[in-house]
Structure formats: structure tokens, C-alpha cells
Amino acid sequence: MPNTLFAILTLSVTVSFGAELASSDTRRHKHLFLDSHDIQSMENLELVLHTPRRHPDNPILVGSRPWEKWTAYVNGRPVLYDSASGEFKMWYLSSLMEPSAFAGIQYKACYAVSRDGVHWHRPNLGQVHWPGSPNNNILQWGENWMRRVNVIMNPNESDAQSRYLMTYVDVFDGITAITKGHSSDGIRWKLNADGKPWFRKHHNANLMGWDPSIRNYVMYVRMPGPSQNIIGRSISKNFIEWSEPEVVLAPKPSEPRKHFKGLAAFQYEGLYVGWLWVFQRGAKEWLRADAELATSRDGIHWRRPFPGQYFLSRGAPDSWDDQLAIPVAPVIRDRKIMIYYWGENMPYGRANLERMQRGWIQDGRRIQRATGLATLRVDGFVSVHAGAEKSGTVVIRALEPVAGNLMINAEARGDIRVTVHRLDGETIEGFNLRDSGAIQGDSLRHRVVWRNSSKFTELVGRPVQLRFHLQDADLYSFWFE
DSSP states (O other), X not given: OOTTEEEEEEEOSOEEOOOSOOOSOTTTOOEEOSSSTTEEEEESEEEEEEOOEEOTTOSSBOOOSTTTTTXXXXXXXOEEEETTTTEEEEEEEEEEEOTTSGGGEEXXXXXXXXXXXXXXXXXXXXXXXXXXXXXXXXXXXXXXXXXXXXXXXXXXXXXXXXXXXXXXXXEETTEEEEEEEEESSSSSEEETTTSOOEEOSSOOEEEEEEETTTTEEEEEEEEEOSSSEEEEEEEESSSSSOOOOEXXXXXXXXXXXXXXXXXXXXXXXXXXXXXXXXXXXXSSSEEEEEEEEEEESSSSSEEOSSTTOOSBOOOSTTSTTSSEEEEOOOEEETTEEEEEEEEESSOSSHHHHHHHHTTOEETTEEOOEEEEEEEEETTTTEEEEEOSSSOEEEEEOOBOOOSSBEEEEEEEEEEEEEEEEOTTSOBOTTOSTTTBOOEEEEEEEEEOOBSSOSBOGGXXXXXXXXXXXXEEEEEEEXXXX
């Protein structure tokens, strides 16, 4: 089994999930196994949650500059790849204890660029004197703060001055608010651009961005529950006025110590995927912070397919991220999913932040708040897994093939074969098990072939069922092209 194995939902007997037509658009999107929507039944197989691989150079960004004081971390939606410049761009945060600042903390954002997403350069921006010199990469902040920065490329604006959009947290007349900005280059920003900040006591927000299916911008905000933090969803047609959030995720009654402090959501192959930030609280202090996988078909009704199991958990004891690991929305580039995350090796809390910035060395290692990188194979969130001991079968709900090839993303240490059936269960001639070519090896793009055919031309417009027969293999996705 691959070493990214993290958690398993075992289905060793045939389990039925229903028989309606699979709804994913076979012409546009891949079929993944983040939920059981496309599965009619499975036998002798398991749904496996995979964890990303931490980069060997972690932490990839450390707060080593005087204006960072060992805090250089990501929050919100802070990293993107700009295809026009060929650069990764990051808007990371530094939180400095400063008695003269609002609430005693100077929250500010800094800017960095990279060609490979691993090695980062801090350009001199000349916007802020710190202390007395403009030679730094600090962005000019707003009235008081620039906190929880979310940046997206504007999909709707032809005005070059609004190529980038931002939400961030600032303070107006002593009250925190989520406000907005726009920029032509991601460096020089017009802040509080519309003059309409959104005042909220709980101001943590993760901007998903533009959702073309509903033609609205979508934001997931932290909200107060009766005794715990929960997640709400807000939408906007113009990026100015936002709806009052509706609750979309809350801890179960059996999870009284869990707080949901954020949902870093993004769209992937027609689905909604998110990293749910789960903080656990003890009697007096925060105990741990990790991230679960969450999925949705509409952005409103969310599921936690592996509740209590962590997609990205804290690092090993005595590592730089052994107390907290919080991922942000990923960048998909170079045939992999790049997941940046905020990590730290101190217990979460203000008192420890102040101690760290005075210079905290413990057992020869620096206590710090830094940025890490973890990577996952494309489509690699969840797989249908078969062990080496026995083969298994997964039956896909009825779908209509597209003329062309059936492709799969899979790691076959043994093999995978595919059969095609009518809705009454009868195998279609030429697409049976003895005609199916054995798929072996690890590839993001295996092409399925049968003895006399590899294309579905004669089956177009006819609802059929696919059956994948796995032996010692992991199937991540399938699609037609």
C-alpha cells in the first residue's frame, strides 16, 4: 500500500450506494472518489484517504528578517501561480508584538515570489519604512492592520487596475472588519477600495473565489456557535456587498472540544473540496490544530468523509510543525497538488507568540511560526484500494460514455481490468474480463484497452455501467477523452 496511506473506510462486503445516473459531466470532469456518489457497490475494496508528502526542504519560508521576528506564515488564500509572469506569488503574514498597535499586535502582509514554488525571493517594495528603511518586502497596510489576506486573480474584470482582488482584515474605529482591495500587479493595492468594510466580531474568512456555476463570489467565514466555532458561507455578485452567512459545517454533539476555525475551500473537477481547520481545546488552552478533508457537491452541503482523521496533521515530535499544521487552498501545477501550510512548534496562543519573538531557543531548536509545503499527486485525495491478498470490484453508477478513450489515474502494483455492462448487468460483447487489457504500473494517465477496441464510439448515447476489477492497486480517478 502506498506510504501516503492515512485512513481507511473498510467495505469488505458488497455495499450498495444506490443506482441513479452518475451526475458528473463525463465530457468536462474526471470522476473522483472523494465521496461515494459515483459508486453503486464495492466488494473486497476500501476507500483510502491519502496524506500529502511534506517537502524535504521544509520549512520553505522562515521569518528570518528583522521585521518578521520568526513569523512568516500563510492564512486565508495567500498563494497563486501567475501564468503571465511564470511565477508563484505569496502574500504571507508576520504578526509582531507591538504595544502601540491595535490590540498590541501589528498584523501585516509581506510579498514573495518563486519560480519553482519552493525557493522564495523577497523583493524590496519600498512601501514601508521598517525601521527607517524602505528596503523590505512589507506591503502597505490599511487603517491599522492587514490580516488574513486572501488574493485571487479577477475572472470578471477587464480593467487592468483590478487584475487582482483581495479580502483582508482591518480595524476601523476600534472594530475589526473584513474589507477589500484591488491591484494591477499584486503589489500596489487600493485598500478598502469600495469604502464598505464588513464588520464582524469573528473575522476569520477564507475566500474561495468566483464560482461560475452560481455566478457569485464565495467566502467561508468563521462563526460563533453556542459554545464552539462553526463555518458559514457568504456570497456576493459584485465583491462589495456580501450575504449574511449560512451555517454549512459544525462539530457533532459528540465533539464538544472541537472548534472549526476555517475552511480553505476550492473547486476541483466539478466538486468542492476543502481543508477544514480543526482546533481542539482543553480546559484552559488549545491542545492541537490539524486539518480534515471536507467535500461538497454544491458548496453548501458539506461532508466530512473521514471525521476525526486528519488529511494534514501536525508534524512528528520535536519537528518545526509539531504543534500546528493548517493548510491553505492549493496550487495545482506541474502535475501535482501543491499545498502550502502554516506550521509552528509552540503551543497556540498570544503569550507564546510574545515569548517566541524575544528569541525562544529550546533544546537547541528555534521555536517559530513558519510556512511549509506538502504535495499530493493529481486527483490523489482518496483512492479505491485493493490489497495483495484478494481482488475486489467496484461498480460505477450508470453513465453515458463519450466517444474516445477511457483513462484512469492509478497505481497498479498488481493489475486493474475494466468491464462494461448493460444496466441489467449483462457484459457488453467485446468489453468483458477476458478481453480487457491488464493495467499495471503507476501513472496519472493509463489508457484502458480491450482486445478489439479502446474506444467507446459504438456505446455513445447508451447508459452503461463500468466495473473496475482491482488486485493490489489504487484507483484515484477515471474519465473519458
